[in-house]
Amino acid sequence: MAIARYLDKVYLFIVGTQLFGMLALDLVQFYPKALWESPSAPLHFLVTLKAAYTSYSGDPFFAEPAHEPWFQACILIEGLVQLPLCAYLAYKLASSSSASTDPRTELAGIAFGCTTGFGAAISCYHIAQLGAEALDPAKKTSLLWGTYFPFTLIPVLMAVDMHFRILARISNLEKKVKSQ
Secondary structure, eight states: HHHHHHHHHHHHHHHHHHHHIIIIIITTSSSSSHHSSSSSTTHHHHHHHHHHHHHOOOOOHHSSSOOOOHHHHHHHHIIIIIIIHHHHHHHHHHOSSSOOOOOOHHHHHHHHHHHHHHHHHHHHHHHHHOOTSSSSSHHIIIIIIIITHHHHHHHHHHHHHHHHHHHHHHHHHHHHHHHO
């Protein structure tokens, strides 16, 4: 179980980073405009943060206010599915003092891993297809491998790991039932 606890810390890092990214960048467009649009608005710093991130990274998903329909669908899924899962997992993984997670956390990990990994994989593929006229090649490499690929790989590994944890639970229950 020491490996599981170590992996849970890795998952907490990726879940926490995802949660921050959703709240600070991805989902701001759904906040009431009075909270962020005006320079005097209390959350206007999020506009500045997004501009700084876009300038530094060249991320094409945040450079334009309007996005392709597939990306908007991913953002909606992120807000409706990933956000609640992410908040739940961040809480459970941060507060877990035991050596293993509980079945509810493991099921949430599977759902989060699948949805996040799939959305990030689509983004990776899109970025990989962009030409030099759309995205600086140096920034493309950084975005692809440093920003989006970890959110494909780690959540998918999380889903597989949580799947095997649940299978182990089921196997243990089957053994108990057979021994009775």
